[in-house]
Amino acid sequence: MQAQPETDVIEGVYLCNKLDLPGLFAPSLDKVPGLHVYAPGDVPDPARIRFALAWRPGPQAFAPYSNLSLVQSIASGVDGILSSSSLPPQAQIARVRDPGQAHVMAGFAVWHVVWHHRAMANYVRNTARGLWERTSFDTLVAPSDLTVGILGFGLMGRTIAEAVERLGFNVVAASTTPRTSAGAIQVISGPEACRTVSRQADFLINVLPLTRTTQGLIDAAFLAGMKPGAVLIHLGRGEHVIEADLLDALDNGHLGGASLDVFTTEPLAPDHPFWGHPKVLVTPHEASVLPAAAVVTSLRQSLFEVQAGLPLTAGVDRYRGY
Numbered sequence: 001m002q003a004q005p006e007t008d009v010i011e012g013v014y015l016c017n018k019l020d021l022p023g024l025f026a027p028s029l030d031k032v033p034g035l036h037v038y039a040p041g042d043v044p045d046p047a048r049i050r051f052a053l054a055w056r057p058g059p060q061a062f063a064p065y066s067n068l069s070l071v072q073s074i075a076s077g078v079d080g081i082l083s084s085s086s087l088p089p090q091a092q093i094a095r096v097r098d099p100g101q102a103h104v105m106a107g108f109a110v111w112h113v114v115w116h117h118r119a120m121a122n123y124v125r126n127t128a129r130g131l132w133e134r135t136s137f138d139t140l141v142a143p144s145d146l147t148v149g150i151l152g153f154g155l156m157g158r159t160i161a162e163a164v165e166r167l168g169f170n171v172v173a174a175s176t177t178p179r180t181s182a183g184a185i186q187v188i189s190g191p192e193a194c195r196t197v198s199r200q201a202d203f204l205i206n207v208l209p210l211t212r213t214t215q216g217l218i219d220a221a222f223l224a225g226m227k228p229g230a231v232l233i234h235l236g237r238g239e240h241v242i243e244a245d246l247l248d249a250l251d252n253g254h255l256g257g258a259s260l261d262v263f264t265t266e267p268l269a270p271d272h273p274f275w276g277h278p279k280v281l282v283t284p285h286e287a288s289v290l291p292a293a294a295v296v297t298s299l300r301q302s303l304f305e306v307q308a309g310l311p312l313t314a315g316v317d318r319y320r321g322y
Contacts, residue, residue: 012050078321095314223255241264
């Protein structure tokens with residue numbers, strides 16, 4: 001990748017109504033020769049803006065920038081960008097595909113599998129009470145007798161699957177696009193793949209993208225089809241899950257537990273019933289965190305490819321949503 005000459009400055013804009021993108025990325029991007037990225041209120045001439053660094057930009061965020069050629073997400077998800085009604089038709093969209101981020105996500109997912117498999121919440125409670133009590137001797141099931149299902153088999157899903165399989169669990173993954181099985185990891189493709197996998201899983205990890213077909217996927221009927229006592233580890237998008245239906249499945253005893261990192265409304269309201277629920281572990285949407293340097297690298301690669309007329313390495317299909 002060739003750096004831009006100092007005299008040939010490409011101008012961009014930060015677009016997000018949820019995070020302080022200049023605060024997060026300006027310390028790194030300000031050091032990149034040939035780039036100048038503005039906060040929206042500081043843009044001298046919207047017509048000169050050629051790219052946006054964005055995440056959940058809002059409905060009209062793109063309206064002033066008629067000459068955008070690239071919208072670079074700061075993460076692997078792009079649903080907030082695609083849902084913006086002002087997204088210009090000519091702009092290409094890129095996401096971040098970073099192996100380091102996938103490994104962070106895999107570690108997070110594996111931790112939750114172990115948390116539920118070994119009933120670690122019991123030890124946390126016993127520690128607070130000063131109680132020495134073994135709970136696994138008569139109840140522990142070997143990983144080889146359990147199945148971990150994974151919804152989504154892109155970079156994140158594949159990396160999670162490989163990490164979980166190394167612990168001895170059976171692994172079956174659902175892919176919305178045709179894929180072949182990978183070694184001991186069984187991959188099921190097609191429109192019913194997610195439901196097929198959910199019926200087999202003792203632990204179901206969701207890392208699907210948010211699309212028209214996955215929004216609201218995990219509803220009462222989907223949850224009822226899961227194994228009695230199964231656990232949902234939800235790391236995808238909040239809009240995948242109908243939260244009231246999940247609460248019912250937990251309260252009526254059908255599901256054994258849930259780890260939830262993403263929610264329909266964030267931050268999660270202080271009075272939400274997920275807080276303090278005995279079967280639920282809540283984390284604040286940070287299953288996978290990217291360093292600023294990885295985002296900057298992705299942006300520079302995408303800009304180079306756009307200028308060179310090359311296909312985007314991390315390009316997004318608007319119709320599919322990923």
